[in-house]
Amino acid sequence: MALTRAQIVEGLVKILGEEKVITDEQVLKESSIDRFRKYEDICGVYTQPIPAAVVKIENAQEVSAVLKFANENIINVVPRTGQSATEGGLETAVENSIVVDGSGMNKIVKIDPYNMQATCECGVSLQVLDDLLREQGYTTGHSPQSKPLAQMGGLVATRSIGQLSTLYGGIEDMVVGVEAVFPNGEITRIKNVPRRAAGPDIRHVIIGNEGALCYITEVTVKIFKYMPENNIFLGYTLENMKPGLEILREVMVEGYKPSVARLYDPEDGAYHFSHFADGKCVLIFMAEGPKAIAEATAKAIEEIAAKYDECKKVDTQFIKTWFDHLNWDPKKVAEERIEIAETQNIGFTTEVSGNWDIIHDIYEACCERVRNEIPDITMMGGHSSHSYVNGTNMYFMYYYNLVDVEPEEEITKYHNPINKIIVEETLKAGGSMVHHHGVGKHRTHWIKEEYESSYYILETLKKAFDPNGIMNMGTILPIKK
Amino acid sequence: MKMMVCFKAVPDLEMLSEEDWAADSNLKVDLSFVRNILNCFDESALEMALKLSDVSEGFDVLLNLTAFTIGDQKSDTYLKTLYALRFKKAVRIESNEDLRFFPDVTATVISQYVREINHQDVIVLGRQSGEGDNGKTPLLVAEMLEWPCITQVIRIEPDTEGSLKVTNMVDGGTLTQTITTPCVLSVGNAPNSYLRVPTLKDKMKYGKTPIEVLDIQQFNIQALLDDCRHGCELKGLEKISHKRQGIIIEGETPREKARILYDSYLKERLEKL
Numbered sequence: 001m002a003l004t005r006a007q008i009v010e011g012l013v014k015i016l017g018e019e020k021v022i023t024d025e026q027v028l029k030e031s032s033i034d035r036f037r038k039y040e041d042i043c044g045v046y047t048q049p050i051p052a053a054v055v056k057i058e059n060a061q062e063v064s065a066v067l068k069f070a071n072e073n074i075i076n077v078v079p080r081t082g083q084s085a086t087e088g089g090l091e092t093a094v095e096n097s098i099v100v101d102g103s104g105m106n107k108i109v110k111i112d113p114y115n116m117q118a119t120c121e122c123g124v125s126l127q128v129l130d131d132l133l134r135e136q137g138y139t140t141g142h143s144p145q146s147k148p149l150a151q152m153g154g155l156v157a158t159r160s161i162g163q164l165s166t167l168y169g170g171i172e173d174m175v176v177g178v179e180a181v182f183p184n185g186e187i188t189r190i191k192n193v194p195r196r197a198a199g200p201d202i203r204h205v206i207i208g209n210e211g212a213l214c215y216i217t218e219v220t221v222k223i224f225k226y227m228p229e230n231n232i233f234l235g236y237t238l239e240n241m242k243p244g245l246e247i248l249r250e251v252m253v254e255g256y257k258p259s260v261a262r263l264y265d266p267e268d269g270a271y272h273f274s275h276f277a278d279g280k281c282v283l284i285f286m287a288e289g290p291k292a293i294a295e296a297t298a299k300a301i302e303e304i305a306a307k308y309d310e311c312k313k314v315d316t317q318f319i320k321t322w323f324d325h326l327n328w329d330p331k332k333v334a335e336e337r338i339e340i341a342e343t344q345n346i347g348f349t350t351e352v353s354g355n356w357d358i359i360h361d362i363y364e365a366c367c368e369r370v371r372n373e374i375p376d377i378t379m380m381g382g383h384s385s386h387s388y389v390n391g392t393n394m395y396f397m398y399y400y401n402l403v404d405v406e407p408e409e410e411i412t413k414y415h416n417p418i419n420k421i422i423v424e425e426t427l428k429a430g431g432s433m434v435h436h437h438g439v440g441k442h443r444t445h446w447i448k449e450e451y452e453s454s455y456y457i458l459e460t461l462k463k464a465f466d467p468n469g470i471m472n473m474g475t476i477l478p479i480k481k
Numbered sequence: 482m483k484m485m486v487c488f489k490a491v492p493d494l495e496m497l498s499e500e501d502w503a504a505d506s507n508l509k510v511d512l513s514f515v516r517n518i519l520n521c522f523d524e525s526a527l528e529m530a531l532k533l534s535d536v537s538e539g540f541d542v543l544l545n546l547t548a549f550t551i552g553d554q555k556s557d558t559y560l561k562t563l564y565a566l567r568f569k570k571a572v573r574i575e576s577n578e579d580l581r582f583f584p585d586v587t588a589t590v591i592s593q594y595v596r597e598i599n600h601q602d603v604i605v606l607g608r609q610s611g612e613g614d615n616g617k618t619p620l621l622v623a624e625m626l627e628w629p630c631i632t633q634v635i636r637i638e639p640d641t642e643g644s645l646k647v648t649n650m651v652d653g654g655t656l657t658q659t660i661t662t663p664c665v666l667s668v669g670n671a672p673n674s675y676l677r678v679p680t681l682k683d684k685m686k687y688g689k690t691p692i693e694v695l696d697i698q699q700f701n702i703q704a705l706l707d708d709c710r711h712g713c714e715l716k717g718l719e720k721i722s723h724k725r726q727g728i729i730i731e732g733e734t735p736r737e738k739a740r741i742l743y744d745s746y747l748k749e750r751l752e753k754l
Contacts, residue, residue: 274558275516317514325496338674345678371681378678401680 003073005096008052011073012098015065022054031099034083034090036415036442039346042337043407051078052096056104060179060187060217063100067215067470068185070098076473077183079211081123082151084328085158086349087440089210093474100215102153109218113138117176117192119220122153139226141168141259144436148329153216158438159208163326165386166252167259167288168224170436172207179218180206183466192220205461210438211472213465225290232287232298235319236311237280241265242360243308244283248387249356250304251285256297260286260323265363267381268397276318283311284319345378347399348415350422354431355391359384363394365425370418376401386435393435396422411442419443444478482537482642482662484603485547486530486568487591488523490556491612492516504718512612517555519676522607526668528676530605531566533637533645540639545569547599551576551590557692565679565688572599576697581613583709588621590700595626598695602662603645608632608669619667631660633669 003011012021022028032048033041040047052075057063070077076097080090083103092099105121108129112118113136120129127148130140143162144150150160156178161170168174177192190203206214238244244263251261262284264273269282283305287297305311340346354362363382370380379399384392400414419442423433427449434443434450448455462469462477473479496515504510519527530546537544547570548563550556560571572594580586595601604626609616623630636648640659648657650669679688732738 270558272516275555278555278558315514321496321501321514324498342673342675343677376680378680380681399678401678 005052008075008096011069012053012055015069016055016062020056027054032092034085036086036088039410040407042341045407047408048091049095051092051099054099054101056101058104060181063181063215063217064185064187066100067181067183070470071183071468074468074470077470078472079215081154082149084146084149087437088442089438089440089475091441093441103151116223117220118223120152122217124152126150126155133223134226137226138223140221141224142174145326145328147327152219156207156216156219157210161386161436164259166261167257174221175203175207176222177220178203178206178216180214180216182214183470210475212475213471230288230291230294232294233316233319234285234298234301235314235316236283236305237277237314238283239310241281241363243310244281245360247305247308248392251301252387252389256300258285258297259288260284261387262383262385264383265381267379268383272322276314344402345399349395349397350419351393351395351435351437352426352431352433353393353435354429358429358431359392359394362426362429362431366396366422369421370398374418376403439476441474447477482542483545483601484530485549485601486527487549487606488527489520489550489610490517490559491520491610493518494611508715508718520607520610522668524676525671525674526605526607528673529637529671537639542639542642553577560692561688562679564690565683572693574695574697584615584617584621585709586702586706587618588625589702589705591622592625593700603664605666608667619665623665628663628665630665630667632667634666635671
């Protein structure tokens, strides 16, 4: 028989002690959601099942004991660290969940500059780690917009990517080893080696699991020399996205590795670039690394861009100033709440990817349909921000006015229909419906279409590692009804 | 009732890093690389006018809104947005002059425009802009037009065709008065600070209405501008240090530090609230 809420709390207190088990009602309400439901949060309307408790864990043994307890009693567990998730991954989808908060596990275990790797607990803030590394002349090379908010466990769990990805890669390219706890309480550690061919790369069972298979407690990532003095910024304006994508492709295909390679459409770019590129697309690069490499990369990009008549160079100071203000810190989050409450205008993003031959079609189809089909839309645009030799991503940005809508209706009236258009158009064209935010809980409806015949592997992983289905129910895989 | 809201697009100074504040040999800080935003008090003023328009119909008062700015083409994006938000007229006085520290010139242009070109019942302005910080333009406009001026306005409500209910901040509280038009309203720290956002459909439908562009030279301000320029000369710039004293709380555990913080620094303040 299922444990009652009180019995769950009692069990957790026995394991962790009273101080680490939080049952304050407001904390529980706020812990039932993430930024996907930011409007409900602003309005103080919480529609998701409220968790039984939030537990503050301090080590892998405590996580093990909590997961074992949850597994034996079939209680849903939602792992979290920095709480910057945007896709519903932190929503407690079923009654009496346990939110396991690892933000207190914030020790930087070791910085090893000889082997160029850093080991830290799951609750270490990326900003703190990278600031510390930079003081010593190193960097993680990871710079997502959520850098001031996100913590290492969550970044690995959601398969995060940063603005410098074209050079440094996504988090999956940075993770060397990882410690994780599985629902049966098993604490596993994947050792830190440069590479191995001893069977499948099991790091990928853990990276991107979104808390649906295991709880990440410790991460070791590569570090890199930090040489900002060599950074070279390049910026261009264009009339259309198509030639911009062609330039991005050529830079990638010719083998150059700028750290930043981004293309904004006029709508998305208007917020950042209207003072020098009103109504135009903006193409941005940053070359970094050792001086000779940075200079050679920048020179090559300039030569490629020069082949396109419509590509006009802009003063690089515009780009540098923009780049210095890209990240989201707690101040920006607080300002956004006030702005949404006052204007009743709210914005979200959906990020997808596709090979070079389909990405422009995906971009056009999604923009056109959202503009035409969604009521009260005030902005629909997008940018490519992570490019590869075979394709790129498209990060759609959209804003809408909230008209005649209760807080709990916002998602069904606006957000989900927009997500549906973007996901459907992307899958139809042959792209991926998720580039770097994770599936969360609101794109699970299309997970079979996303995986196609490889869905068998995903489903088997879930059955094997979480047979009782207690790990973050409704995330990546939908809840079976 | 004809109401004109004056606004200015200003550089987003928060985008400047510490080193960006270095002045060049002409004692100028280069602001050309930062994006423009609506001056915060002007943004409040624009939204206040729209809120008034929302409720005016219920009072049988037809509000005719004009948006007015002095500047170059960069301001057109805001004027188009204001058309999409149903401003009836958008006016830009074409100027490449640096008027940041010459509120007399700005006020002369505004008052001349209202007196000679487009008569208004009410002029609403933000109380000051972030770049000049003069805080004079609304008062000078009122003086030149010989209209009353209410400062620190935080709310405007409809009353009759010839009057408005205006709430402003005064020492120790707020004051709500019925003000007969014509008048100048200077908007201060209003509770609403953001301008609403037009839908794409409204941008398409209304945003392409032609902007009325007039040359600043037709306002005969050259002599006044020369006077202003000769009247003050920038001799130097010095950074003001805003460093505040800090205390690092020592303690064995976060709990102990939090206790010291509360007992020594917060408790007394919180009790006074």
